[in-house]
Each structure stands twice: as C-alpha cells, then as structure tokens.
Amino acid sequence: MNLDLPALLAQTALLLLMAPLLSGLIKNWKAKLQNRRGPRIWQPYFDVVKFLRKDMVISEHASWIFLVTPYVVFVTALSAGLMVPMITAHAPMSLFGGALALVGLLALGRFFLALGGLDPASAFGGMGSSREMTLSAIAEPAMMLAIFTVAIAAGSTNLSQIVLASHGPHWKFLDPSHALAFAAMFIVLLAETGRIPVDNPATHLELTMIHEAMLLEYSGRYLALIEWGASIKQLVLMSLLANIFFPVGLAADATPAAFGLGLLFLVAKLVLLAGAVVLVETTNAKLRLFRVPDLLSVAFMLGTLALVSTFLF
Amino acid sequence: MLLISILCVPFVVGLLCLFARPHALMEALNIAGFASVLILGVKLFKTVLTNNGNAVTQWNEFLRADALSAWMVLLIAIVSLATSLYAVRYFRRDLANGTVTERGFREYYVLTPLFATGMLLVVLANNLGVMWIAVEATALSSVLLVALYNRKTSLEAAWKYVMLGGVGLVLALFGTIFTYAAAIGKTGGEMPSFNWSRLLAMAPQLDHHLITLAFIFVLVGYGTKAGLAPMHTWLPDAHSEAPSPTSAMLSGVSLKIAIYALVRFHILVTACLHSSFSSNLLIGFGLFSMLLAGPFILVQQNLKRMLAYSSLEHVGLIFVAVGMNAPLTVFGALLHMGYHALTKPVLFFAAGNIQQRFHTLDFQRIGSGLVRTMPVTALLLGLATVAVSGLPPFGLFVSELTVLAGSFTSNYAWASVVILISLIVVFCGVLNKMAGLLLGPSNGAHARETISLSNIAAMSLPLGTLLVFTVWLPDCLRQLMELAGNIIRGLP
C-alpha cells in the first residue's frame, strides 16, 4: 500500500475550502431566483471565521457527548470526503472504504449530532434528533439501492472502481438504470443535505426545523465546526453524485494539466448540480413532515426500478 | 416357591392387618410386607435373568414369570413400598383431622396389600382366566379405597369407577372366553389349556375370526381399566377422589397392570393373525388418548385431575409405542412404564400434602407461591413435574425420545408427529398450571410447612430411583427389558 500523501493533502484542502463556497453559491443563487440580492458567495467563510472567534455558552445539562459531537461531525464528513473521487478517479483513501464506508461515516456523524441534540435537555434538540434520525433512516434504503445499481454494474463498492468502470466501453449515461438511480440519488441528496422540500435550511421556526433544531444549543466554534462539517457533507454527496453518474473529465494521469482540467470539470458539474438543487428548492414548498416519506418512497421505487432495469437490459 | 411367596406376603399382610390393633403395627406390617416383596421381586428378576430369559414357573405352569412379568413385579413393588411409606404420615394426619375414620384407616391398610396381591397375581398368572379374576380383584379392592373418604364426590367417583370398570371387565371376560374358544378343537381332542404360554405356542392354529372378535372385546374391556380414551372417563374421577396414596397406586401401577393384560393379548393376537390388526388398534386408541388428554389439561382446575389426565396421556404413549412394534419403541415403552411409575406417585404425594394443607385441590383456591409456603413439597413437586413433562435430566425424556426415534424405524413415523403435538399441548397445560401453583407471591397467611422425614423419604425414594436409573441403567435391568421387549414383539 502506498499512501499518496500530496493527493491526500490536496483533497483535504479541496474539501475544506470548497465546501463553504458551494453553500454560499446555493444560497446566493436561491436568493437571486427569489428576487433577493442575497448574501455574497463568500459569506459562509466569514460566518465560519466569525463563529470560530466567538465565545461559547454550553448548556449546564450537557455532558461530554455535547463537546465531542462537533469534532465527530467534522472529522467524519472530512474522512468520508477522502473516499470520494473528486479530481482524479483515484480517491486518496479509497482503499480504506467505498460507498458503504462513506454511508457509515456520515451515519456516525449524524448519530453523534442527534445525541448532541438530545444532550442539553431542550425539547427542540430532541425534536430535531427524532426527525433527523427518522428521515435519514427512510432515505437510507433508497440511497443504498441507487448505490447498488452502480456498484453492481461496476462489480465493486469501491467508489474509485465504480468511476473507473464507468470509463469503460459499456458505460453510457442513457442507460435507464443509471438515469433512474441518479433520480433516486438526487432525491436522497435533497433529504440528506436538508434541502427543501424535505427540510428548510434557512428556517428557525420551531415546528419546521429538523437539522437546525439539533444545533440550537451550539454556539461559537462548535457551531462553526458543525456548519462546516455539514457543508463538507453536502460537497461530498454532490461530488459523489456528479462523479459516479457523470464520470467525465476526471484526471487520467498525474499531470498538472489533467488536474486542472479535472478541477474544472468538477466545478462545472457541481455548479450544474447546485443549479438543479436551487431550482428544486425555489419551485417547491417544504413538505409536511409526514409527507416526506412519500417522496422518499418514490426515491426507493426509482432505485428498485433502476435495479430491475439492469436486470432487463 | 418364589412366585408363591411374592403373592403370599402381601396377602398375609392384608389379613394380619385385619386383626392388628395398633396403628403402628399396621403401618409397619405394610412397609415390611412391601419391602420384602421388593426384595423378592429383585430376586425374581435375577432368577429370570440367570434362567436366560426362560420363564420361571410354578404349580404346573399355573404361575409363570417371564421377563415382562418380572419387570412389572418390580414396578408394583417399588410403587407400593413408596406408597406405604408415604401413607404413614398421610393417614395419621387424616385421622387427626377426622377426615378419615378409624374404620377407614383399617380399611386402607387391609385393602392396599390385597390390591397389591391382585396386581401381582395379574402379572404372575399364566392362565388368562385367572388373570381376569385378578384384575377384577384389583378393581374391587380399589373401589373401596376410592370411596374411603365417604364424601359425596368420592362415592360418585367410586360408583363410576366400579360401573365402568365392571362393564369393561365383563367385556374383557367375553374376550377371554373367545380366546379360549379359539383354541378348542385345535388340540386334537384334549381340553385346551387356558395358559397363555400354551396358547402362544399354538397361536397360528387359533381361529382367526374368534381371535379378532376376542381382541375387540379385550381391547374395549381392559382398555377401560387401562384408561384408554374414550373408555377412560372414570379415571380422572377415581384418581382425584381417592386418598393420595391410593391415587399413586392407581396411576403408578394399576393402569399398567391393565396395559400388561392387554399387551399379553396383543402378543397372542399378533402371533396368531400375523397382521398389524392389533397394533393398529393400539396405536389408534393410544393416539386418541394422547390427543384427548391435552384439552382437558389446558383448562383443568383441579390438581389431581390434571395429574390423572397426564396419566391418560402417558398410557396412550405406552400403547402407541407397543403398537409400533419396533425394537426401540417397545424398549421405550417398557422404559416409559418404569419411569412413569416412579414419577406419578411423587406427584400424587405432593398433591396429597397440598390437599391436607389447603383442604382443596382447586388451583384457584390453593393460590400461588408454594415455593414460599411449602418449600419442600414444592421442590419435589417441581422436580416431578419436570420429570413428567419429559424433560431431562429425568428418564421420561429418554423413554419418550426412544419411542419417537423408534417410530422412525417402523412404519409409523407419522404417528410421532401426533405424539409430539399432544406432548406439547399437555406440556403447555401442565406448565401453565404448575407455574401458577408453585411460583409467585404466597398469600402470606400460612405458616411454613411442617414436613416429616418419612414424607420426604417417601417422595424422594421414587424420584431418586428415577434419577439414578436415568443416568445409570444397570446392564441387568436393560437385559431384562430387552427380554421383555422380545416377548412383546413375539420373538423367542
């Protein structure tokens, strides 16, 4: 085993730096579409820095779980990101885990986040934890089915292998199974990143909060870590979607030019995806909590159909 | 001489008790009598073994003891001994309570040895007519024992017992006569012998029609005595109303005596007809008995009646096992007879203790939590329940599994499904009732039980024997049972 240290460092840096940008981009575009000026694209960076500097108030009921959670969320999201191919087909940590490990790591972060929500004895935190765990649970099978579809086609759960396999002659995007799986995955993405119509990231209204409710007691640098972690997670999922289903432009050889091209392609794909997300967010209203399962069951059905169609065609 | 002394000892004890004055003397006579029967029984069993399986005969083959008889003698002896031990404490207490009169007390000690004599005669008589007479004698002596308490219910039970038993015995007599008639004219002019061994020797020549008819009558007749459903209806009544020592004798050995009688005919019929006619009937009635016992136990409210139905189930199992006629099943049946004879008395003894304490056998009125109020009885009752449910480490597990395994070597593997289902149903009922009885909070008011050493001894003796013979079955006993099994299966 040889660790490609530069690639590792590069991807870590990429994840850390690009994640807030993506969040900012989405926020900005959303505002634009809603005829608002909106925050600057760079605003999330400032937010993170501001939060990092601020003093913290920690609930007197909270235990060490509350203190550990931000680190866990941050680290798991980052580790998950290291398993996803971003610029080149070879993710730096792909040997340490593939799609399943990625899902597991994100789940670990969520597990602690939910515990952190419960820890300060506030009703909001509990509510948020409860909803978050519920929705993620019903999103999980759809996500797995979508991943299985591509994994079966590639014969691997390793994300790099999946991407490499899709380079091969047999791959075509027009393959119905891929299209269906992509649709399923896209819905799951909306749920996992807390987007409308599943969750409204901008709300602080008690009854509609999901993700935000869990963070209510967090402040200062802990909040910064969690927010940053969340945006990394969003980046990870979106690049996963982008690179698995559209494995174009990934750097084939280790030349700076190829890397540059790869980065360019990645950004382009992410921008497109962000656009799609923004479109969906703007054109839809948030669903009632108990309507969300309907949406996710659609995703599940799409995933199943994707599988069936690999079988049929 | 051996056979005669086996018969005479209890008979003389019974007569002596008729005239003995002191209570202690009667008790001592009983215990001593049965102890000597046990010793003689062991001697008989050794003699049979050293005789290489050939029967011990006496009085020109009037009395005959082969391996099967020897096995039964052992069972009768040990159960009677345990019962006589238990009876000491039981009847003293009853006498003190005024539950039983002085006359009843004497009646018990006179009739029980006679009852035992009758049973011993059943298994030792070679002549089928004498065997019938002996069965009738056991019935008559036990009827009065059942009615000993002279309560309304015990009279009712005794009446049902004697009427149904009487009808059964008349039918059995019919069958016995037919069997005898089947031999007439096949002996070349001589008067045919009524001896079972002779009849067996000439079995193939016996008249087939008559033998078939005979077996039907014998089956219904002795089946009534053995508690085969649907002729079993007297059984729960008699077993529940009799004094507990008598219940123990009835359930522990009396049923098995009737089984023994029926099995003798079964051997004869199979040897004659060379068909599975009697086997099929035994299996059919056995399975029906087993199945019928379940529902009654599930919704049972009376402890001793539940035990009686459990006997019904075990009798059914023994019949099925004998009917299957495979080496393993027959061996299992004999084993089962023995183990069951050792288990049931303990249950009835415990029930007797409970009855004397709470003056009822109704589960609801006894309440729960016997482990607190009567720890020793509860422990022994619990162990015996485990045993009777066919769970290890007690022998009934081994015998039941042997029967089941044997059924898979015969043509009747399907029957094992029925057996298992009924065993499970019965288990559900017994467990449910017993758990409610033994466990749980006690209703506090009662003081801790006082229990005498003889009581504990009487209850632990069979249970201990059972445990010993479960983990260590001496070779000689096994040989005896194999010989007996061969007799049942009609092998030389």
Add this chain to the structure above:
Amino acid sequence: MNPPTSESAAHLITLLASIMLVLQLLLVVQRMLVANIRVFATQSLLLAAIAAVVGYAYHAPHVYVVAVLTLAGKVIFLPWWLERLVRQIKIEQEIDAFVNVPAAMLICGAQTVLAYIVARPITSLERLGNNTLAVAIALMLIGFFLMINRRKAITQVLALLTMENGVMLAAIALTTYGMPLVVEIGIFFDVVVAVMVLGILVFRIRETFASMDVSKLNELKW
C-alpha cells in the same frame, strides 16, 4: 372328539337361550324394580338349565358345577340379597328411562341383528344349538344398553349381571365344557363379591345422596 350332538338337546338349548333373550327384552320394558330382579332370577335359572342340559347331553359332569353355582348364586342368593337391599333403602318403585319403550325396543332389535352379524362367521364353531352365541352377544349388548338407559343404581347393577349372564352363556355355547373349573369358580366368586361391593356402594350412595338416581352423580366433571 366332541361327543355327538344330541338333536333334542340342541333344540332345547336354543329354546332356552331364546327365552333368555325374551326375558332380557322384558327387563328393558319392565319398570318395577322387584319385578326386574325376579326377571333376572328367571333368566339365571334358564342359564342354569342350559348348563345342566349341556352337562347331561355331553356327559360333562363339571358343567353341572356351573349349573349348581349359577342356581345358588344368581338364582337364589343374589336376587334375595338385592331384594333385601331394595327393601332396606326403600327406593321408589318407578324407574324412568332415557329412551321410551318403542325406541328402546327398536334399538334392542338392531342390537340383536348386530349380534347375529357378528356371530355368523363363527357359528360353525359352536358346539351346541344354533345361534346360541348370537343370543349371548345380544344379551350382552342389550344388557349394556339397559345400563345406559336406566337411572337407578340398582338397575344398573342388574344390567351388569345380565351382561354377565350373556358371558356365561357364550362360555357354555362356545366351549361346550365350559372353562377350566378354577376359572369358573373364580369368576363366580368374583361376581358375587362384585355385587356385594356394589351393594355397599348403593347403600352408601342412598345414604349420602338421599336418592338412587345415578344421573344425579354429576359433580365430578372435566
């Protein structure tokens, strides 16, 4: 070898057996207790007669013993004892049956037919008379039916005894010589003791329940 069957003896036996059957039917119809006992005594007398005829016709002296025992026991002793019992316990004279008379007759007829069917394959084995065996089985079955049909304890005892008569008839009919003497005597004494035990019970029941109706003995169930 069997001694040659005397024609007239055979006829006589058949006749006596048939009368026994008729008496049995009479028992089913008869509602008076004492009368019942006497019918039974008569029936037993016929049985004793059959035994005597057999003993005479076939030169089987020990069958005489059976005849004498039957005469002493079932014709004289038991009826006397039962009548005494009836007097002692002062039972009402009426006996109610479960099934009314015509139906009972019909059932008895059916049982007789059944008895003939059952006995047919083995009539060839009968040593004496035609259909004596069938009559014996019919006696037994009707006795059984009688037992089921009657409510009074004492009639049930009586019914049991008629069944016993059937058995004895069969024994004589089938085996000619009767059974070995030990057995005969043993059976006889057993029956007598049985009836006495039953009598004791009847007496106690009467004392305890103030009634002889066994259908009221239904406290023990399930």
Add this chain to the structure above:
Amino acid sequence: MENLPATLLNLSLTGYVLGAVAGVLFLRAEKLANIFTFGCASMASLCGVVSSVMVLVTGAAAANQSVQLLPSLIPYIHFTIRVDPLSAFFLLIVSLLGFALSTYSLGYAKGFFGRKNVGVLGAFFNALLLATVLTFVADNIWLFLIAWELMALTAYCLVTFDHEEAETRKAGVLYFIMAHIDAGCVILGFLLLFQASGDYSFASLHDIGAQMSSGKRDAAFLLFLIGFGIKAGIVPLHIWLPVAHPVAPSNVSALMSGVIIKTGIYGLIRVLFDFLGTPPLWWGVTMLTVGTISAVLGVLYALMEHDLKRLLAYHSIENIGIIVMGLGAALMFLHTGHTVLAALALIAGLYHTINHASFKGLLFLGAGAVLHATHTRNMEEMGGLIKRMPQTAFFFLIGAVAISALPPLNGFVSEWLTYQALLQGFGTTDSLMRLIFPLSGAMLALTGALAAACFVKAFGITFLAQPRSKQAEQAHEVSGSMRFGMGVLAAACVALGLFPTQFVQLLDPLTQQLTGQQISAQLSLANGLVLASLTEKSGTVSTLGISLMFVCLLPIPFALWLVFARKSKTRRGPTWDCGQRGLTPQMEYTATGFSKPIRMIFKALFRPRRDVQREYEFSPYFATTIRFESHVEEVFERRIYQPLQILILRVSRQIRALQAGSIHAYLLYIFVTLLSLLLLFAR
C-alpha cells in the same frame, strides 16, 4: 500437550459443574455462593476461551475427534463430544461472553443479597452455561437434544428467577412453551435424519441429505427452520423473545440474548451446511427472506419500546435476522456452486454472530447496571445518567455505536461483509431470484439506519439530559466487577471492529469444514490492514484505517482552534428555555415522543392507538391533568398467536363437555366404541 484444548474443555465443563454444585451447597450462605458460583463460572469460561481459540488457531485435528464424556447410559445413548471448528467458534462465543458475564455477576448478584437466593441464581447460571456449551460440542443427536432441553429448562428457571412478578411468570410460561415447540420440531427434524442414517452420531449424519428423498429433506429443513428459528427468535416465531429476555436478571438476559439464541444459529449452520447437503434454491431464498423480515420488523418494534431491556431484546431479533440473511445467501451460493461466495456469506453471518454476542451482551450489562442503579427499566424515568455513571455510559455508547453498524466498530464490519456477499450474489444467477439480493441489501440499510435511530433514542433518553425521576437523580456508578465485565465486552467490540482480517483467519478452518474454501487470504489486503471482499477491485474497507484517519484529521479542528479561537471563552449557562422560567425534565423529549415520527410513518404496521383523557375545570384548553396513553399493536401476537390461543382454549372447553359427569354418557362412549369396532372388524 497435544490434547490441551480437550483437557481445557473438560476443565471448563468441570468448572461449570462445580459452580452449580457450589450454588446448591451454599444455598444459605449468599456471599460464599456468589463468590464460588460466579468464580467457578469465570474460571471455567476462561478455560473455554483458551481451548476454543487453540482449536481455531491450530485447526486442531487433535481436538477434532469424538471424546467420550461419560459412560453411555443405554447402548444407543452416548455422551460423546467433539470440538470441530464450528463448535469451537460457538464455544468461543459462549465462553467469551460467559467470562464477561460471570465477572459482572460477582457485583451484580450483590443486589440480590437478602432479597433472593443467590445460590439458586448461581447454580442455574452455571447449569445454563454448561448446557449451552454441551449443545455446541455435542457429537450425537442424544446429547445434543438432552443439552438442548436442559438449556431450555435452566433458562426457564433463570427467567422466572424473579417469580413474584406476574409478568415474569407469564413470560416464563410463554418462553417455555415456545422452547418446547422448538424442541419438538428439532427432535422431529433430527429423527428424519436418523431415519436415513440409522445412527445417532453427528459424523454419520454428515451430508446425509444426499441419501434422503427430496420431500423428507424439505420437511427436515422446514422443521429445523421452525425449531431453531424459534430459539433464534426469527419473525414470526419471535414472540417469546421480547417478553422473556427483559424479565430475567440482567446477567441472564445478556447470556440469553448473547448466546442462547445463537444456539439456534449454531443448529441451523450445523444442520444446513453439515448435514443436509446441497440445498435447493428455495431454502436459501426462504432464509434470506425470513432474515430480512426479521431484521426490519425487529428494529421497528424495538423503536417503539421504552422499556430498555425490551428494546434490546427486539434488537436481538433484528440482529438474528441479519445473521440469517448471511446464512441464506450462503445457502443460495451453495446451490449455484459458488463455494467461495458461500464462504464469504457464511463468514458474514458468523462474524455478525460473535459481534452480536459481544455488543448485545455489553448493552444488556449496561442496561443491567442502569437497572441496578435506578431500579426501573422504563426509559421515561431515566436521563442524565452519563454524569452519574460515566463509565457505564461510555461502555453503553460503545455498544450502541457497534450495534448501529457505524464504523469503525465491529457491527459495521460484519454488515459490510453481508452487503458484499449480497452484492456479489447478484451476478451468480440469471434468474429473477437475484433481485432478492439488492432488495434485502436495501432492507439491511433501512435496518441499520433505524437501529441507529433507536440507539440514539436508547442512549440519549437514558443517559443524556436531565434526570426524569428521583431514582435517576440518585443513581450511582456500579461496582468494579460489573464495570470490568462491561469493559471486557467493550474491548471485544473494539478489537473485533479494528482487526477484522486477523479475526477472519480464525474462521478459515470453519469455512473449510462447511464450504470447502479458505478465503481469509483473499479477504486480507495490505498486511491485514484492509479488509477486501475477495478481490481488491470488488470493494475494500479498513476500520483501522478509518480510525487512523480520524486521528490524523483531528488536528485540523484543533489547528482552527489554535488559530482563531484561543481567546474565546467558554461558559456554562442554562439551556435556552424560550423565556420560560427554566427547563424541567418534563419538557424533555420522551422516548415515546422520539419514536413518534416512525410510529406515524409505519402506522399501517403498528396501528397505534392513543388515548388522551383530560380533566379540566373551565375549558378543555386549560386542563388540570392530562393522561396520555399510546399503544402499539404487536401484529403477530394480536393477529396470529392470540387468536390461536383463544381458539385452542375455546375448543378445549368444548371438548371438555365430553366429560360432563354423566355416567350414562360415559357408558355410551364405551358402547359406541364397542359397536363401531364390531361393525368395522368383526364381520
């Protein structure tokens, strides 16, 4: 020294016997009883651990022979044992858990002093362990069945240890009845095999299925599936499990959930892979389906529980489902002849078996510690325990993370292997049947996510936030031996999580025995750092690597703190209370509330019923008291078992009318019997 494993095993068996005897001897001396019974048990199980590991490591041909334990009883009943790799593996599980539990019990049983008889508890505890060990090592039908029944019996005695409670007695009865049914099925199944082989020894049963007619083979399969399935607790045969496990003392619950139900798994593996020969396809499909259903329903019902131990018991059903999924997949691969894949699926199942033993044992011990400290199993009365029992909380958290299949702990590893087996199964066949693999994989994903939700609830409500009751407030950390017991299992969870490749090597003799393949080399990459699913290409994972990654990445947040936040201050303050006058424990989210969204989403299954009663003086909006009750329907209990029970009882009562006391009726029965026999046979 060649027979050291056998000697150790004998030593271990003797130890259990001694422990049981000690329990009986010291019935009246509870302190001595405590020390001797549980001391013996821990020593004995330690011997068992060493013995089984030796067998697994050396492949131990020496131990793989029949050993006569006692002289035989009747010529056909032999007490022979044999430790083949399969037995050794399960012996390892029972001994490992037995060791942790025994040490735990040393402290736990002190809670019973003066209240209950510790001697009885200890004696039965040893007896149960003994019976379980015998079940695993028995080498013939008789010994197996005897051990099997003894296990049921001793487990019953332990379940009803606290028999003053009506709930306990009912649970015990239900457990024992189900155990008896299961024994019945197993007996029938074994006898079918015996019929074919004519011999009782396991050696003679090897591959006996090939000599049986397919009808009998299928019958045997179904009987074993029901029999062992009841013991293992697969849906819909599970109903006894969530009832019986919680009412037992916690050390016993842990043993039952950790090991006893695994005897069902052991039986299934023994029978299906060793005895019944190449399976038809539908066996595997059935197992896979049943496993999937068990997993999903188990976790769903677990979510509805607010009784901590019942919740854990339902999770046992879930995990058994996952194990059975692995076995089912393995059967399907055996059918298609893919023995390597079969070995993979089998490893997944076995791995999950030992994992479940360790984390479920740990969780039950944690629950026991909580119960010990708070005297309640109701989660709604707990809370805030993490501050009062920090170590217990930490161990429980490890168990919770492990059971939720989160990396890098052991639950994740085995589920990862299961996923891999399922995914690769898709390519093994062309029939439509192959869709079952990814679909059950998706259900496995659902299960895992729901399990995470459930343990957020279990841990969060129990240990976090404010105490919800006085007892919770006054709770205190448990004794050292109890913490040691939990620590052992927590260490096992971590070790099994971080070193999968090393552990998989132990399974080589096992897969060799059952599928003829040794695949640990194919599963290991990069000197054992990385677990691969047969090839590098088809998927890899490294829990150790992930943990290292965590460690390496942690400096980043610290660096951020160093750069930006060194001057920031941290202060403790009250939780935001929306301007009310302080938060009270009543305002916290409850366990019931936590699972409400799931209850609503799956309401077709749960059929929730709620019952709200308000008492008010002026207007319903100003209620003085509100009573809220919420029920969830147990579908199988309500729809199958209860109607069945009612039906049986009703029929029984009707049949009872046969014996209504009338002597005439009784005579009639005899009469009719006689007449019909005459008519049938005597013409």
